[in-house]
Amino acid sequence: LVTETLKGMDAIDPEVAAFLARNDHAIDDAKKIDQAGIKADQPLAGMPIAIKDNIVTKDLTTTASSKMLENFVPIYNATVMDKLAAAGAINVGKTNLDEFAMGSSTETSALKTTKNAWDHTKVPGGSSGGSAAAVASGQVPVALGSDTGGSIRQPAAFNGIFGFKPTYGRVSRWGLIAFSSSLDAIGTLSRSVRDSVPVMNTIIGQDDRDSTTVDRPAEDLGAKIGQSMAGMKIALPKEYLGEGVDAAVADQIKAAAEQFKAMGATVEEVSLPHTKYAVPAYYIIASSEASSNLQRFDGIRYGFRAKDVKTLDDVYVRSRSEGFGAEVKRRIMLGTFSLSAGFYDAYFKKAGQIRTLITQDFETVFKDYDLIMAPTTPTPAFKIGDKVTDPVVMYMNDILTISVNLAGLPAASVPAGFVDGMPVGMQLIGKHFDEATIYQAAAAFE
Numbered sequence: 001l002v003t004e005t006l007k008g009m010d011a012i013d014p015e016v017a018a019f020l021a022r023n024d025h026a027i028d029d030a031k032k033i034d035q036a037g038i039k040a041d042q043p044l045a046g047m048p049i050a051i052k053d054n055i056v057t058k059d060l061t062t063t064a065s066s067k068m069l070e071n072f073v074p075i076y077n078a079t080v081m082d083k084l085a086a087a088g089a090i091n092v093g094k095t096n097l098d099e100f101a102m103g104s105s106t107e108t109s110a111l112k113t114t115k116n117a118w119d120h121t122k123v124p125g126g127s128s129g130g131s132a133a134a135v136a137s138g139q140v141p142v143a144l145g146s147d148t149g150g151s152i153r154q155p156a157a158f159n160g161i162f163g164f165k166p167t168y169g170r171v172s173r174w175g176l177i178a179f180s181s182s183l184d185a186i187g188t189l190s191r192s193v194r195d196s197v198p199v200m201n202t203i204i205g206q207d208d209r210d211s212t213t214v215d216r217p218a219e220d221l222g223a224k225i226g227q228s229m230a231g232m233k234i235a236l237p238k239e240y241l242g243e244g245v246d247a248a249v250a251d252q253i254k255a256a257a258e259q260f261k262a263m264g265a266t267v268e269e270v271s272l273p274h275t276k277y278a279v280p281a282y283y284i285i286a287s288s289e290a291s292s293n294l295q296r297f298d299g300i301r302y303g304f305r306a307k308d309v310k311t312l313d314d315v316y317v318r319s320r321s322e323g324f325g326a327e328v329k330r331r332i333m334l335g336t337f338s339l340s341a342g343f344y345d346a347y348f349k350k351a352g353q354i355r356t357l358i359t360q361d362f363e364t365v366f367k368d369y370d371l372i373m374a375p376t377t378p379t380p381a382f383k384i385g386d387k388v389t390d391p392v393v394m395y396m397n398d399i400l401t402i403s404v405n406l407a408g409l410p411a412a413s414v415p416a417g418f419v420d421g422m423p424v425g426m427q428l429i430g431k432h433f434d435e436a437t438i439y440q441a442a443a444a445f446e
């Protein structure tokens with residue numbers, strides 16, 4: 001299986017450009033499993049998986065698609081990598097992303113331009129665009145991604161595959177290159193709903209190295225797959241079908257609602273009134289945390305160092321100026337500004353207050369409903385180059401995914417039809433730690 005996967009990558013990836021690096025040890029890793037015999041605790045034995053390149057992999061270059069880390073070879077594995085290896089999965093390679101996961105189209109990558117699997121003139125979405133394109137072009141059945149504001153769900157929607165972001169605290173981020181620590185989550189992109197479950201079941205769990213992980217009894221997140229949808233109460237927020245959302249995309253979601261009703265579920269319109277503040281609040285919080293997290297890239301400890309530097313200040317200033325791309329610098333400046341003494345109350349503190357209101361909106365709806373359904377994105381995938389020059393237009397593309405991260409909820413994107421020949425996604429949002437209901441509805445719909 002791994003041999004055939006690598007052959008497929010040779011044939012397909014020169015055009016799609018999903019991968020930044022291949023794991024040269026993939027075949028040896030698979031042979032070791034064959035020789036030892038598959039063990040009962042290896043549910044993923046021999047399964048090829050691609051890994052977003054902001055997840056550190058021992059002895060295999062990990063770049064975050066930045067010049068800053070272009071030649072960085074980690075000396076340790078992320079917790080999720082150790083867990084996958086123990087379960088027998090084979091990492092076949094590292095996938096492209098927006099630089100440090102900042103973006104919605106994979107165009108801010110300093111290293112490559114990845115194509116949408118359905119139309120090579122269009123973006124694959126982002127920031128997990130490489131993982132999405134690798135799965136959708138048939139190169140791998142499943143890939144890991146990270147989701148800070150939609151980076152798993154949005155590219156999954158743009159490529160017509162299944163994307164899953166767990167509850168904040170479900171999966172250890174030890175070894176995930178930190179973007180925004182109060183929002184970051186690791187999850188899967190896969191060809192089917194069922195392909196995601198064993199991978200998620202493998203990577204969940206408390207980890208002493210990530211203090212935000214939650215200690216819970218062993219769970220099968222797919223336990224409710226196959227159960228009837230009869231009686232399930234689904235909410236459809238009106239703000240997610242309104243202004244800025246393509247009418248044709250909204251129509252696909254309304255059609256999906258009819259399908260759920262035909263299965264015996266109820267679908268009713270609700271309101272999440274603070275939705276309109278999600279984009280500004282998210283971009284202040286995410287940029288503030290990023291400005292702090294990215295301080296470690298100083299040209300001293302690891303990563304890029306500018307040439308011919310004369311003073312210590314030169315090392316810092318020139319290494320960071322030359323090593324980071326424009327979008328990353330924009331976020332660092334925005335974040336540093338909103339955290340500064342004179343503006344903290346007006347920006348960072350306000351954004352935190354809005355975050356609470358957005359979380360309360362969800363809590364109110366979840367008192368009466370089991371699940372929320374919505375579109376994943378306002379439009380299908382756009383053309384490469386179309387939005388990259390206007391950050392605000394690019395940020396608005398995230399309007400439907402970022403509230404979920406602000407509230408720490410689990411959510412998925414399920415393929416829900418086509419608009420103008422391009423796939424669109426339906427988003428399913430669950431209660432905290434109720435991933436099982438998302439999988440149940442996603443599998444029923446798929």
Ligand code: GLN
Pocket residue numbers: 101102103104126127146147148149150151152179286398
């Ligand atoms: N597009 C969002 C951003 O640029 C989300 C990115 C992400 O989830 N990593 O911040």
